[in-house]
Amino acid sequence: MTIRLRAHHLLCLLTYVGKGYSPAFTANYDGIAERLSRGEDILIVSGPDDVCAPLLDEPQPHCLRESAVERDRLAAADVEELLARPIRIGARLDLDAAILARMRQAFSAGPVRKACGGCEWNELCSAVAAGGYRDTRVQRSALAGKR
Known part of the structure; x- marks a missing residue:
């Protein structure tokens, strides 16, 4: 299977430690993190993705706001430069x-954090990164044997 992600979620998955907007959001993201750890590939999409799914029933989901679209644009540019490969709608990535x-x-x-400005999770993500990505749900060890 393939995991559908919007570009800024490529950054969010780096520091995901099991915290989220709601229990349903966290349970969904835990499943996505497990699938990524098992080696499922990523398809870059526009707008709400597999991570956003539990939020779409809310009256005004933040994933539909222009700020999320701008985060996608900034993250795509930064990750594209870092990896020297296209990070555009329809691109696939093996993480x-x-x-x-x-x-x-x-x-x-x-250098890849332009999209994080103004995000309510920025402080938590900074702390997770400063702690060496301890307790993150997407694990390197699970990915090590993929290739």
């Missing part, structure tokens, strides 16, 4: 251990 490590290093150093 192997090497790519995950490279993205986490860049996230810790700051």
